[in-house]
Amino acid sequence: MLIFELMNDGGPNSMQIRQHIFNFLLANEHKCVSLVSHFLKNDTKILYILDERNIIWGVLSVSVGGQILHCLESDSILPIVQEYFSYAKPQKLFSIIGEKKYTDAIAKIFLKLYGTVPKAVNEYSLMEYNQAAAEESLLANANDHKKQAFLSECEVFTCKDSDFDALFPIQKAYELEEVVIDKNSFNEKNSRILLRRSIQDGGVFGVKYNNRIIAKASINAKGEKCIQLGGIYTDTTLRNRGIATYLVKTLTQQFKKDGKTIVLFVKKVNVTAINVYRNCGFVPFTDYKINYY
Structure with missing residues (x-):
C-alpha cells in the first residue's frame, strides 16, 4: 500500500x-x-x-x-x-x-x-435519521397537549441577514456551552463572521415565538447525498417544551423531501440531547471523536 x-x-x-x-x-x-x-x-x-x-x-x-x-x-x-x-x-x-x-x-x-x-477530547455518537425509527417513536410517545399548544405558535424559518442581530445571542450561548474549550478564549469577532457566512449560504434555521428567535440549528456540512445537522440549541429559559424536537423534525422532513440522508453527532454525555434525537428518528451507528490541540 x-x-x-x-x-x-x-x-x-x-x-x-x-x-x-x-x-x-x-x-x-x-x-x-x-x-x-x-x-x-x-x-x-x-x-x-x-x-x-x-x-x-x-x-x-x-x-x-x-x-x-x-x-x-x-x-x-x-x-x-x-x-x-x-x-x-x-x-x-x-x-x-x-x-x-x-x-x-x-x-x-x-x-x-x-x-x-490534545488539549481537549470530545466523544460523540454519530446518528443517522431512520424513517422506521421515526414512525416507531411517534407511536410510542403520547402527544403532550400543552407542548403542542405552545409549538403551534412557533415557526421554523431560514435565517436571513436581517435576522443576524436577533440570532447572534443564541449562537454565542451555543458556542460557550457546547463548542469552546476555554470560555475565556471565545472569539466573538470570528463567531460573528462565521455565523454571517453561514446565514448567507442558507444553512442556518431558527425557531421564532412571539416574534423572538428562541432556538437555532444549522447545516454543519453538506456532502453529495448527505447533510450533517449541528449547532442545535434552545434558549435556556424555554427548554423542555419540545422546541428542539420540533425544529429537528421539521428540518429532517424538509431534507428528506430533497432525497438527502441526514446525520448528526451528539456528545455521549448529553443524554437529554440523545433522547431528543432518538425521538426524532435518529439512530446511533458509530462512535465519533474530536481531539483538539
Missing part, C-alpha cells in the same frame, strides 16, 4: 483518480460528511491510500489550519499513515476528527512522532 496526495492538475489521469476517490467517499459519506464537503470544494489537501490492486483503503484531508479529517477502513493502513506524517508534518495541528477508532489511532501517531498531546 502507498499513500498519495491528490493532484488537481486537470489532466485525464487526475480526473480519473479524483472520481475513484469520490466513489470511495460516497460509499462512506454518512460517516464523513465534512470530509466529502472539503473534497467537493477542493479547499484542502486530500490524501488517499491505494493498494496494488488499485483499491482505496482510506482518505484524509489536511487543512492549512491544521484540521485532519479521516475516513479509514483498516488498521493495516496505519503504518502508511504514520510514515507519511513522519516526513510531512503539518505546520500546525488543530484537530483530528472522525470515527473514534481512527481518531485515537492518528492521535497515537502524532504522540509517538512528536509528543503531541
Whole structure:
C-alpha cells in the first residue's frame, strides 16, 4: 500500500483518480460528511491510500489550519499513515476528527512522532435519521397537549441577514456551552463572521415565538447525498417544551423531501440531547471523536 496526495492538475489521469476517490467517499459519506464537503470544494489537501490492486483503503484531508479529517477502513493502513506524517508534518495541528477508532489511532501517531498531546477530547455518537425509527417513536410517545399548544405558535424559518442581530445571542450561548474549550478564549469577532457566512449560504434555521428567535440549528456540512445537522440549541429559559424536537423534525422532513440522508453527532454525555434525537428518528451507528490541540 502507498499513500498519495491528490493532484488537481486537470489532466485525464487526475480526473480519473479524483472520481475513484469520490466513489470511495460516497460509499462512506454518512460517516464523513465534512470530509466529502472539503473534497467537493477542493479547499484542502486530500490524501488517499491505494493498494496494488488499485483499491482505496482510506482518505484524509489536511487543512492549512491544521484540521485532519479521516475516513479509514483498516488498521493495516496505519503504518502508511504514520510514515507519511513522519516526513510531512503539518505546520500546525488543530484537530483530528472522525470515527473514534481512527481518531485515537492518528492521535497515537502524532504522540509517538512528536509528543503531541490534545488539549481537549470530545466523544460523540454519530446518528443517522431512520424513517422506521421515526414512525416507531411517534407511536410510542403520547402527544403532550400543552407542548403542542405552545409549538403551534412557533415557526421554523431560514435565517436571513436581517435576522443576524436577533440570532447572534443564541449562537454565542451555543458556542460557550457546547463548542469552546476555554470560555475565556471565545472569539466573538470570528463567531460573528462565521455565523454571517453561514446565514448567507442558507444553512442556518431558527425557531421564532412571539416574534423572538428562541432556538437555532444549522447545516454543519453538506456532502453529495448527505447533510450533517449541528449547532442545535434552545434558549435556556424555554427548554423542555419540545422546541428542539420540533425544529429537528421539521428540518429532517424538509431534507428528506430533497432525497438527502441526514446525520448528526451528539456528545455521549448529553443524554437529554440523545433522547431528543432518538425521538426524532435518529439512530446511533458509530462512535465519533474530536481531539483538539
